[in-house]
Amino acid sequence: MDDLKYVRAPRQLLEIKARTTALQFSMASEPLIGAMLRTLVASKPGGRFLELGTGTGIATAWLLEGMDERSTLISVDNDGAVQAVARDSLGADNRLTLVTAGGLDFLRGERVESFDLVFGDAMPGKYEGLDHALAVVKVGGFYVIDDMLPQPNWPEGHADKVPILIEQLAANPSFEVLPLVWASGVVVAVRKQSEALCNIDAETQQLLARLDDGLNALAIAVDGVGQDEAQWKLKTDDWSILECLEHLALSEEYLLSRLDNASVAVVTIDPARAARILARGADRRHRFESPEVGRPGGRFTNLKEAFTGFCEMRKRTLGWIDEREGDLRSLITDHPIVQGPVNAYEILLMIAVHPMRHAEQIRSIRTAFAMPSGDLSP
DSSP states (O other): OOGGGGOOOOTTHHHHHHHHHHTTOOOOOOHHHHHHHHHHHHTSTTOEEEEEOOTTSHHHHHHHHHOOTTOEEEEEESOHHHHHHHHHHHTTOTTEEEEESOHHHHHHTSOTTOEEEEEEOSSBTTTBSHHHHHHTEEEEEEEEEOOOSOOTTOOTTGGGHHHHHHHHHHHOTTEEEEEEOSTTOEEEEEEOOOHHHHHSOHHHHHHHHHHHHHHHHHHHHHTTOOTTGGGOOSSTTSOOHHHHHHHHHHHHHHHHHHHHTOEEOOOOOOHHHHHHHHHHHTOTTSOOOOOGGGSOOSOOSSHHHHHHHHHHHHHHHHHHHHTOOSOGGGEEEEETTEEEEEEHHHHHHHHHHHHHHHHHHHHHHHHHHHSSOOSOOO
């Protein structure tokens, strides 16, 4: 089937493409992506839409083409010279607001769940500040990104970021994710209204947010780490970056097994203990000796494999929470470095802050290797 045979291009596209070529701007969206965006916004009458990365306005034209008269589109770009092409060709459309600013600065000022579709076509809101972009998507709204397949204009090292980004999206319990090996490579994610999430209390929602924060912190810490850098460590007997990720995956797998074997008991609430877990768990000044079950042993051969393995464990953790009803403190188990019984809520707090701890360790390793001297053992 010839996909483009049935696709009608926006009338302004020829003019915009001519000026795009004259500017030698190589990051414009292709027609199939435009057609998809036009179709998606057409499903949201009266919708509010956001484009991160106007460029010259090629995708902007497709979006406007699919919108009804009550819909609005905000398109953000930090390059005013390139965005001027869109302003000249599309600026008269009163449904469009063009903003010349950094994407993250814009996102930080927006309300949560305020857009029916976000098209991430720039580094901010995609590889940087993903959580900010996802936060503004409404329930039932779309988050769309393209250029997931290799592109000729990718800078060195960019290819390693793509699978990490997709893993982050796939591990997010609030979104249904569809990666497509089509056009330039697309991921369409939809924020879902989980019945379980609707019914859980505020405390559990906060726990889920902590789990998400930990995953995001780890993803940011390893972003850009190559295969050689993954072997870096501060001292000979310390863990490397790769081994830190293996430790996280092994530890979460083990703690999940302890949760699976938890027994029902009378609920006991100890706010001071929960506070200590949060304060000490992410702070590397409080040292803990890892039990044997959490020590790296070469399960993963590279960083991508290790991060994927950790994300798989995190999905299992979220699934465990989703299947539970009632107070998590009513389930009692044990922990290898904690004396006495530990409830499931406390175990999950430990799981949530654990990646924060090792994200700090990874940042320390990367900072040390960037310095001219230090006690380093590659």
